[in-house]
Amino acid sequence: xxxxxxxxxxxxxxxxxxxxxxxxxxxxxxxxxxxxxxxxxxxxxxxxxxxxxxxxxxxxxxxxxxxx
Numbered sequence: 001x002x003x004x005x006x007x008x009x010x011x012x013x014x015x016x017x018x019x020x021x022x023x024x025x026x027x028x029x030x031x032x033x034x035x036x037x038x039x040x041x042x043x044x045x046x047x048x049x050x051x052x053x054x055x056x057x058x059x060x061x062x063x064x065x066x067x068x
Contacts, residue, residue, distance in 0.1 A: 023063040040068075 022040070026032070032040065044066060051058060058065075 017067050019067045021064050022066045022068055025068060026063065 031037075044061075048058065048061070
C-alpha cells in the first residue's frame with residue numbers, strides 16, 4: 001500500500017474551550033478597529049509560528065476556528 005518512507009503519524013487534537021469565536025465577535029459587535037485587528041492578527045501569526053516550530057500543522061485556519 002504505502003512505502004515506509006511515506007508513513008507518518010497524524011494526530012487530531014480536540015478540546016472543549018468555553019469561549020467565543022472571532023466570527024461570533026464580529027457578527028455581534030461588527031468589525032474590529034484597525035489597532036485591535038492588528039494585535040489579533042499578530043497573535044494569530046505568532047501562534048502559527050510556534051505550532052510550525054513544534055511540527056504541528058493546522059489545516060483549517062479561519063475566524064470560526066480562532067477562539068477569543
